[in-house]
Amino acid sequence: MTTPNILLLKEKAKNHSDPYETYFTELKFNCMFVPVLEHCLTHLEDLQSMLNNTSEDYAGMVVTSKRAVDALSQVWPSLDTTAKQRWIERPVFTVGPSTGIMVRELGLRSVGETSGCAQRLGQEIIQQLQDVRQQKPVRLLFLVGDKRRDELPAMMKNASIVMDEILVYETQLRKDLEDAIQDTITTLSPPNWVVVFSPSGSKALDILYHTLQKKKYSKPRIAAIGQTTSKHLKDRGYEVDAVAEKPDAYYLREAVLRSMDKGFDRRW
Structure with missing residues (x-):
């Protein structure tokens, strides 16, 4: 099975190991980070x-x-x-x-x-x-x-x-957000999963979806860090596949695991 890629729309932890990277690496995910906010x-x-x-x-x-x-x-x-x-x-x-x-x-x-x-x-x-x-x-x-x-x-x-x-x-929002997302997809890989950590992340999702469609990549599945973010995404027309019960890496991983039987990608 192909190793899945997960794009985390957040800044990677600097002073200690990032718990999201730790948990998802254990699942053999490739982790990519793009901070959304300044x-x-x-x-x-x-x-x-x-x-x-x-x-x-x-x-x-x-x-x-x-x-x-x-x-x-x-x-x-x-x-x-x-x-x-x-x-x-x-x-x-x-x-x-x-x-x-x-x-x-x-x-x-x-x-x-x-x-x-x-x-x-x-x-x-x-x-x-x-x-x-x-x-x-x-x-x-x-x-x-x-x-x-x-x-x-x-x-x-x-x-x-x-x-x-x-x-x-x-x-x-980062002024260079569009460039950062495009660079990540080009230099690394298109994501199979994308994790949104705040309602502001929906704007990054707009850019990501537009870029992936333009390059004819598959549509990724979406995970949200909590119910507030999930509701915001759904209100904007996005289908959310996994919602963490609590806003931390363990519960996010468990939510994604429960959704793994859906496969990784979906059609546009």
């Missing part, structure tokens, strides 16, 4: 000031993306020793193992990284802070990007937990 860190001076001067005001911090941890990493070395120690003593609520690893590399305590989605993370936060909430009002510092969704803040508001947000990164 991220620009912003308001770092404001972040540094807040972390230094308001650490006593917060019961913990929330970082739900690797880019938010990137921003935290930029300012962490320059924080006052006293402020650092206060944050080390407080939980940092995260979603996903990759983000959790980055948080722990800073010496901070990651909580909730196996929750898998905003709703479960919200439940974890409420449970973790239950005793504190009975004694005094609870505030959390939430490091966000410009595309953040409202689900988690809404849950916290209903639980009388105040979330103070600070914008630490902005996101946009």
